[in-house]
Amino acid sequence: MSKQGYHHGNLRQALVSAALKLIEEKGPTGFTLSEAAKSAGVTPAAVYRHFAGREDLIAECARQGYMIFGDLLEHAWHEGKPSALAAFSSVGRAYLAFAKKYPGHYMAMFESGISPNRSPELSAVAAKSSAAMERATRALMEHVPPEKRPPAAMVAAHVWAMSHGVVELYAREGNRSPFAPEDLLESGIGVYLRGLGLIKPD
Template structure:
């Protein structure tokens, strides 16, 4: 993400946006725990008292950005799953989109998963996560009609995509002599993994006997 920096002391017509841009730049450089609200103010070119018109503290600023991240994920994942009507290919597209999001929106990704925000204090974050499940759970439900199995399949696909996204960012695949350490190759790896997990779920469902309640004889 390209973050525009503003000269110190410049008047901001959009203070909230200026502070969010400054915080994103700081997260990109230092991680979500590596700066203070005062530093975000200095980066934005505003007084240290300015943010309290919009944010009670640094966590509130990060929570606003995390909510932005959920909206961006929702946009990307909705577009990804719309490319097919087959649920297995929809999961593959979601997994690839997840990897790309983590690569292209590094700061938002880190805020969402590493900032340690207490979601009980920020209901918009719980709502953002629930909106993503609302997109994806009906897809896994077409592969695994039992809701618990559908939820488990979604968690496994998302977990695999998350792990591959981190491997890509940290250069782990190349470090261990593996191939396919580019973004495009990691996206394809995530898609293949999603297909494999969906296939395993179908096989399990096909071989699991259906237990029917005994009725009167």
């Protein structure tokens, strides 16, 4: 591919796309800006017109990932209605679906060490994702007696951690489990919700 320097049609997004592929192949810290530039077909110097360094490029990958992630969670929430339980389960499944379909974004968001508070833009889209999970949790917690009701934010954090653990341990290529990741997450959430009295014991 020939070098296109500063005349690339959409250099910023081309660099993001190149970085996402490199993140999938090598991890968020396994590539250089020069590699991203080469993959995008531009000179390394051209990168600095848009990004101060590799972390800024990864942060933009994460920002775009959170935008997709938040939209998926919102869609899952509305798709699962009218039952709060169905909607809650749908949100959990959306987490796994996102990690599978957008691995580069997922790793940029959760495995790069980039803080969601790095910039106001990144913080805003990350907060949207958290809000979608907490909204689903609050609706579900309304079915728990007030005196036994844990904070919705805590339950959302538990389910988020459970989903993340399933992705990290069993949803990655080469990580084998006798059960499908979706089944592991669903059964884990089921045990959790039974403990809260939201699902009757089998």
